Amino acid sequence: MNDITIIGTGSMARSIAVRALAGGRSVQLLAHDDKGKADKLAAELSGADKTSTGRISTGIVGDGITGAIVIGAVPFDAAKMLVTEHRGALGGKVYVDITNPVDASTFEGLAVPHDTSAAEELQKTTDARVVKAFNTTFAGPLVQGEVAGQPLDVLIAGDDDEAVRAVADLVRAGGLTPIVVGPLRRARQLEQAGFLHMLLQANEGLPEFQWDTALRIVRAE
Template identity: 30%
Template sequence: MSERIAVLGSGRMGDALVAGLAPHHTVLWGSREPERIAARAGELGATPVDHARALDADIVFSALWHRDELPFARRHRAALAGNILVSMANPYNEDYTDFTTPPDSSAAEALAAAAPESVVVGAFKNTFWGVFAKPEFPEGLSDVLVTGDDDDARRRVMAALAPMPFRFLDAGPLSRNRTIERMTLLARELSVRYGHHPYVSWRLLGKPEPEES
């Protein structure tokens, strides 16, 4: 089913997501400077708008940094009410060595607290931007762990994302992001050490492929 989708932010993740979603859905691409991204949006088949106008959508993907999306969500709480809001942020500190959230919380849960009338779903926490251009690994497609406390919203986001070249796994409630986001911290550290950052993602081994199950 084609959805009305918003992507907030025109950085690396925002661009990759718009490229993946625009062929399948109506995409409003939110930017502080929509005119700057107009040509790219035209190329991808999305509509460039300012961040506030992008909220006129059913599923809103936040491709903003944790430190920016919290004040944004508080400021636009009313406009976000009733929307599915997708959290992709990892709450890095300044030098990417740790997180700013305590171990018993996550960026996804903090976003849900900042936008309490929205239904928050987590996705793409572990998919580094370099993967979108070359998503096929010898081991198979990488996993996108989709989380959320509302079953329907989680399923709806998984259905909207299904055409993209990833394996989408239902990873349970939003609190799973306490682990999932920290998997990104570890992946970044290892991929920097072994020289392949930002081409890094996770895949759960052992799950039968559909044709084998």
């Protein structure tokens, strides 16, 4: 039994695994179809922190999901297929949706209708309790856990209090600051904010923003 199952082997999968391991959690890494990719990432994560050895297991999608919290570190379209095809295996789990469903044809808006969100669309097709999180944080800062000495904020939305609390605990254990913004439909605002944060990166007008910034709600001291 692992605490966390991460599906995907890309930069977001890696960075969330780093935070989970930093928080003392055990992690199951599931590659889409090539277990070698998960093994490679696991070796890298163990290499960086030998204490992690034994707390990482690997597999491919379709293997038994051992985590109580499942993080779909894949794009929205892949996440839709994932929660549909593995409906049974995800039943009763907490499923964390990290996606920003940007319309890739225009990069002008989101590819979900305005009266819903990626997270809500996933919830329609799964019995897992969907929680939105990590969609406003970039992979590089997540690995570090901070930007400019400030721990990252992780904005969280969900309808199930227990599921939201479990994700907030994971975030806090990893040295980050959970901010619970409200019910799952607040993902509509989180996805717009995540999209805005993405739009600011590596563009002509803001050459200093290189996917290394943090969207934060700074509180008074």
